[in-house]
Amino acid sequence: MIVLSGMIGAGKSSLTNILAEHLGTQAFYEQVDDNPVLPLFYANPKKYAFLLQIYFLNKRFASIKRALADDNNVLDRSIYEDALFFHMNAEMGRATEQEVQVYDELLDNMMEELPYAAHKKAPDLLIHLVISYDKMLAHIQKRGRPYEQPQNDASLVDYYHNLLDRYQQWYQDYHYGPKMQIDCDKYDFVDNLADRQAVLRIIDKKLQERKTLDN
Numbered sequence: 001m002i003v004l005s006g007m008i009g010a011g012k013s014s015l016t017n018i019l020a021e022h023l024g025t026q027a028f029y030e031q032v033d034d035n036p037v038l039p040l041f042y043a044n045p046k047k048y049a050f051l052l053q054i055y056f057l058n059k060r061f062a063s064i065k066r067a068l069a070d071d072n073n074v075l076d077r078s079i080y081e082d083a084l085f086f087h088m089n090a091e092m093g094r095a096t097e098q099e100v101q102v103y104d105e106l107l108d109n110m111m112e113e114l115p116y117a118a119h120k121k122a123p124d125l126l127i128h129l130v131i132s133y134d135k136m137l138a139h140i141q142k143r144g145r146p147y148e149q150p151q152n153d154a155s156l157v158d159y160y161h162n163l164l165d166r167y168q169q170w171y172q173d174y175h176y177g178p179k180m181q182i183d184c185d186k187y188d189f190v191d192n193l194a195d196r197q198a199v200l201r202i203i204d205k206k207l208q209e210r211k212t213l214d215n
């Protein structure tokens with residue numbers, strides 16, 4: 001299983017699709033457009049941060065279990081990023097201490113139940129998408145979800161900067177297995193075929209190195 005990580009709008013869903021097609025494996029997407037809690041959260045984060053997190057956590061737990069069934073399935077954001085979002089929102093005063101405690105215990109329990117946990121296996125590769133604030137914002141504007149637009153809610157500027165700052169530390173701390181980063185400011189794998197091929201070559205090389213080490 002390959003997991004993608006990165007900032008909102010970095011290009012995870014796009015690369016998940018490209019990579020799964022390239023490898024001939026299954027793509028598992030994050031539930032966004034049919035997520036009934038997401039617009040509620042953006043309208044009232046304090047009221048809905050905990051509910052939204054439980055919603056995502058539950059979906060991510062289900063997805064990672066299904067994605068683990070075959071080699072090289074591609075997962076668009078995983079359970080590994082879940083706490084990054086919730087702890088940041090909690091520090092912003094959007095969750096109570098008790099909610100954080102319940103959440104942390106639930107997450108620990110779920111991690112212990114992942115099918116590979118007992119065998120000490122891990123995702124074959126984490127691909128982390130790195131992006132600048134300006135590029136990320138351009139992607140968010142291009143995609144056009146109204147509740148994600150800073151022109152509709154100025155507080156999102158701080159929210160996105162805060163999240164972006166934390167992502168690099170999150171990547172440094174990720175310790176479940178091999179990892180790599182792709183620079184989304186450098187490679188336009190959506191609209192530029194040469195860039196897309198370059199990114200796929202980099203990933204293939206990393207997967208090959210991993211295979212060689214395993215044999």
Ligand SMILES: Nc1ncnc2c1ncn2[C@@H]1O[C@H](COP(=O)(O)OP(=O)(O)O)[C@@H](O)[C@H]1O
Nearest residue numbers: 008009010011012013014139143187188189190
């Ligand atoms: N490298 C890229 N170059 C150009 N547009 C991109 C790139 N990556 C993503 N996009 C565009 O940005 C928007 C968000 O991309 P998406 O894959 O949904 O990001 P994520 O899943 O990380 O939120 C989409 O409209 C997508 O077409």
Ligand SMILES: Nc1nc2c(ncn2[C@H]2C[C@H](O)[C@@H](COP(=O)(O)O)O2)c(=O)[nH]1
Nearest residue numbers: 007008009030032052056082085086148
């Ligand atoms: N509070 C949280 N919000 C989350 C979480 N995971 C995703 N999201 C939000 C961010 C975006 O608005 C949207 C989809 O994210 P993409 O990166 O796929 O565009 O959902 C979370 O765990 N907590």
